[in-house]
Each structure stands twice: as structure tokens, then as C-alpha cells.
Amino acid sequence: MQDHEHLHPHTAQAGAAEPFGGGFSRRAFLRGSGAAAAATALATGQGLAEAQEKKKSKIVSGKGPATILLNVNGKDHKVQAEPRTTLIEVLRYQLKLTGCKPVSNDGVSGASTVLIDGKLVSASTALAVACVKKKIQTVESLGGAPPSGKGPDPVAKAFVHADASQCGFCTPGFVVTVRQFLDKNPKATEAQIRAGLNGNICRCGTYANVIQAALAVVKGGQ
Numbered sequence: 001m002q003d004h005e006h007l008h009p010h011t012a013q014a015g016a017a018e019p020f021g022g023g024f025s026r027r028a029f030l031r032g033s034g035a036a037a038a039a040t041a042l043a044t045g046q047g048l049a050e051a052q053e054k055k056k057s058k059i060v061s062g063k064g065p066a067t068i069l070l071n072v073n074g075k076d077h078k079v080q081a082e083p084r085t086t087l088i089e090v091l092r093y094q095l096k097l098t099g100c101k102p103v104s105n106d107g108v109s110g111a112s113t114v115l116i117d118g119k120l121v122s123a124s125t126a127l128a129v130a131c132v133k134k135k136i137q138t139v140e141s142l143g144g145a146p147p148s149g150k151g152p153d154p155v156a157k158a159f160v161h162a163d164a165s166q167c168g169f170c171t172p173g174f175v176v177t178v179r180q181f182l183d184k185n186p187k188a189t190e191a192q193i194r195a196g197l198n199g200n201i202c203r204c205g206t207y208a209n210v211i212q213a214a215l216a217v218v219k220g221g222q
Contacts, residue, residue: 063082063083064082065080065081065082065085066080066081066082066129067079067080068080068081068128068129068132069132070090070128070131070132070136071133071134071135071136072091072095072097072136072137072138073097073136073137073138073140073141074135074141077094077095079094079095079128080094081128081129083127083129084127085127085128085129086123086124086125086126086127086128087114087121087123087124087126087127087128087131087136088100088102088112088123088124088126089128090128091114091123091138097138097140099138099139099140099143099172100112100113100114100123100124100138100139100172100173101169101170101172101173102124103169103170104124105124105125106124106125107122107124107125108201109170109173109200109201110122110170110173110174110177110199110200110201111169111170111172111173111200111201112124112173113172113173113176113177113199113200114136114137114138114139114176115135115136115137115138115176115180116131116134116135116136116137117134117135118135118180119180120176120177120180120199137176138172138176139172139173139175139176142155142156142175142176142179143156153175153179154217154220155175155178155179155182155213155214155217156175158213158214158216158217158220159171159174159175159210159213161213161216162209162210162212162213162216163206163209164206164209164210164212164213165204165206165209166204166206167203167204169203170200170201170202170203170204173200174197174200174202174210177196177197177199177200178193178197178210178213178214178217181193181196181197181214182214182217182218186218187218188214188218190211190215193211193214193215193218194211197210197211197214
């Protein structure tokens, strides 16, 4: 027993640190390594957090609003817009064109539909700065309001005649969509009209009357 203890003196006392070369113990080495790793992780984590915070602050602050020129319903307008300002915000709150409705921020309802260079676009998702040098047409241009002065568009008249609205929030988007669709498909069938209006939602369920309004325009040849 004495010989055994002589050969392994570090095991004679429970929990004693093992020699690890040059007078250092393995336990001290591991403890020191753990502290160094923790310090490195802490420093790295703080650095990443600070970098992310600086990046976030830079994005939020931006450069502030700038004056841009938008052509809406055939007339140029100077408006103020930040890089994040949507087209519907400019139309409703600066130009007082409240036809397009902010029913859904992602534009899936179709209530904020406008025409940009003849294409259907959701004003809720389009950035105002991206519409510079483009021709924007809102539902107001189809209702006979200035500057058109031509009276209501046949599509708008058909919606009134067919009673194709209830609460009215979806109606402007439907009118714009029907007008654009029939311009491209003047002899559209009912099945084609249903497919063409698939991007617009009516919470009141007046789809049948909307279809009848579109068919009336087709039959009238306008």
C-alpha cells in the first residue's frame, strides 16, 4: 500500500489537482481555458450586438423625406416621401385621393388597386419613390371627377346599375381591375371574367353582381 502511494502521490488526497507539466495542474488549466473562452464569447457577442444595433439605427433613420414628382391621373404632383413611404400613403394623405382603400397592408384584398403604366398594382405595397416617371391612374379617374370631366366610366355606371357593392371598401379596386381587364379582353366570357378578377376579395360577397356588371359592359360594347 505504501509502495502504491509512493508511485501515485497525487491520489493520496481526494480531489487533489493533477500535475500538468511545468508545475501547472490540469484543473487550473481547464479553469483558465474556460474563463478565456467565456471572455472571448462575451466580447464577440457584444461586438455583434453593437454592429447590429448600428445597422438597425442606420436603416431606421434614413435620410428623411424628399420631394418627388408623381404623375397621377394625368397631372404632375410634388409630394414628400421617405424611401419607405408607400404609394397609398401619398395618394390618401397628401393628394386626398381616397378611392384606394388600406384594407390589407400586403395588398391581397385588391382594395388598393391602381394602374401604373397600365398595369394593376397594389398601392399598399408599392413604394412612392418607385413610381417616379410613371403614369399612375386611380379609381377617381373613372368616376368622372376632374381632370377627366367626361362623366363616370361605363364600368362605374354598370356597378351602380347592378348594385355591385355593399360596404364599398372593395369597390374601387374592383372597378379599376374590371376596367383594365376589359380593355384587354373586350369580349370576355363570364368564366374569363371570374378568372380575371381572382385577385380581388369582397367581404360582403357581392361577387355575383360584380360579374353581372362586367358582363353588362361587355354586352354594351363599351
